[in-house]
Amino acid sequence: MEPVLDPQHLADVKQKRRYQLKGDVRDKITKKIQADSQPDTYYYIMVVLSCSVATYGLLSNSTAVIIGAMLIAPLMNPILGGGLALITGNNYLLKVTIKAELIGAFIAIVLSTLLTLLLPVSGLTPEILARTEPTLIDLIIALASGAAGTYAICYRSGATLPGVAIATALMPPLCVVGISLAKQEYQLAGGALLLFIANMIAINVIAIVIFKFAGFTTPSISNYLNLDINNERNTLFSRLVENKIIYPVTLLLLVSIPLVILLNSSIEGDRKEKTIRSALDEGLSVLAPDAKIISLHFVEKEGTFLIDTEFNSAQVILPEDIRKLENSLEYKLTAPVQLSADIAIIQKVNNEGSTDGYKSLLPQPEKEVVEVIETQTSTPEEIIEQVVTEKLQLFSGKLTDFSFEYQRGTGTYKLLLKINSEKTLDEKFIKTIEGILEDKLKRKVSVTLQTTDTTQNKNDTEEQQERTEKDETKKENG
Structure with missing residues (x-):
């Protein structure tokens, strides 16, 4: 017995398929991506040439040369091929693209290391350092660029791929890894490698989304006759696992963690x-x-x-x-x-x-030359008084007295400061005093303030003086 199809459901399916490519167009794109993703002789020669150009451009700090290397680098094609392989379940294409990307990255790192060792260039240029501290912003750029590249392949025959190659910048980070290894700057090498991995994963994930949007996994209308429309087992997670999409998405989330941390560090x-x-x-x-x-x-x-x-x-x-x-x-x-x-x-x-x-x-003999002798403070009392007095200059305050005790068990100086100040001393002042004293005393410091408003004291003194003058006047008149 044939299942009864809901007309509204069929209408929704046709609406979703409105922007999806026809079968012959998808087949043509698939064949092109498969051909471009093959790790053949042409691919390896272009990797070597683009790596050489990028390495020289980075070492000479030439932006124009680096852009040229981005345009001829072939690393973008295997990444897009990997996205297509994951969304269509093509295991053969997936293996081919992984092989091409890994071997291409390995060749780029080794070659850039050798070229750096052979070249008589010292120092790290700004173009090199700019690719050693990736942040979440770089990941967002890679997502947008990968989306543009995949969309161009599907709907405009790759018209914007040169611009995408420049935006994603896959080859220069690999060359920076090699340059940093040659200079024994391993932390910089790790940052550049993180940038390449983030770009690669972001492009792969967004390519999967665009290929899905273009209908590369959509069955034909006739296939819907054999589908159970209300099959609840066909959940989103099961489809992700079945199409192997869950793996790059998980990697994207993992690589986002250090990028967010680095972004916060950069902002700070x-x-x-x-x-x-x-x-x-x-x-x-x-x-x-x-x-x-x-x-x-x-x-x-x-x-x-x-x-x-x-x-x-x-x-x-x-x-x-x-x-x-x-x-x-x-x-x-x-x-x-x-x-x-x-x-x-x-x-x-x-x-x-x-x-x-x-x-x-110039010498000025008419003025008396006064020799400044810098005194070395050694006792805690002298250090405390010097630091607090110096900081109070910012607030027109005066240290009237202080007391402290040292708790040997906790290694902490408990400090009580008595201060006259016209301005309010906030928590930031206390933290500053504690930080400076901890640096000088090499111990933990806890500060408590007792402040007196000098303006109020001055007013009280003036009122007391006025009362005294009035009393004296009364006595003279009385």
């Missing part, structure tokens, strides 16, 4: 750099208004910020000025700071006057 690094630059600009506006920051680099090592900067200034910057900048930075970053600056003295001139920073460097 940018935030800290903006904080450092803002604090330096604010401090230089007082110390040297004409100074301009040229470059800024920092690393965070064992809780301490090591900052290296370069700026132009029409005034001489002294060590005590650097310490003032460090003091402000330590409060903004709530951590110890070591600031080193390369300063270029410049002349600020216009049609009315000139400011020549070099004049400050």
Whole structure:
């Protein structure tokens, strides 16, 4: 007995098949992808040539040469072939594409390593470093580019594939892996390899989606006569497993985890750099208004910020000025700071006057030269007083007294600070004090504040003085 078909269901099926390719078109595309995915002599020669071009472009920091290598690299075809093999269940094509991609990647890494060792080039160029820190943004780019490439193959005979090859950039990351291995920069090599794997998986997954949309797994209408429309066992998960789609999707989710972590790290690094630059600009506006920051680099090592900067200034910057900048930075970053600056003295001139920073460097015998002796603090009391007094300069505050005890069992300094301040001292101030003291005392520090508003004290003193003057006046008149 033939099953009774729901007319509405058939209408829905036809609507879904509206944008799906015809059978002969799908067969033509399948044959083309199978041919392009074969690891033949042409494929290996193009891998060698594109790898050579990309390696030279990366080492010479030439963007144009790198783009040329992307255009001739054949690595995109096996990835798209793998997506087609997974969605159609073609095990033979899947094996061929995996073989082509693995051997192609291996050749690229080995060849780029050898070329780097043979070339008399030292140092890592910006083009190389740009491919060693992938983030989630790179994964999104690969997804969009892979979708464009697959869609172009299905509906426009691959019209946009050159642009897709540039966007996905499969060959340069492999070459960066080889270059980094030759330079013994293994962490950079790992980052570049992660970028290649993320691009490859993203293109594979999105290719599966587009091929599904194009109807590469859709049975003909006549086949629906033999299907149980209400078969609940035909679940989404079972179809994913049957078509082997679950595997690249799982890999995509796994590779997204480190990319998200790296993205968060990159955002945090940018935030800290903006904080450092803002604090330096604010401090230089007082110390040297004409100074301009040229470059800024920092690393965070064992809780301490090591900052290296370069700026132009029409005034001489002294060590005590650097310490003032460090003091402000330590409060903004709530951590110890070591600031080193390369300063270029410049002349600020216009049609009315000139400011020549070099004049400050010339001997001035009419002024008394005072030798600055830097004292070395050794006891905890001296260290605590120096650090707190220095930080209170930012708030026009004064340390009136302090007490502390050392708990040997926990290795912690319990510190009580009594402070007069016109401004409110927040939790950030406490964390800054704790961080600096922990760095200097090499022990855990817990700070408690007792603050007194100097403005209120001043008002109370003025009121007391007024009352005293009134009492004296009454006595004189009485």
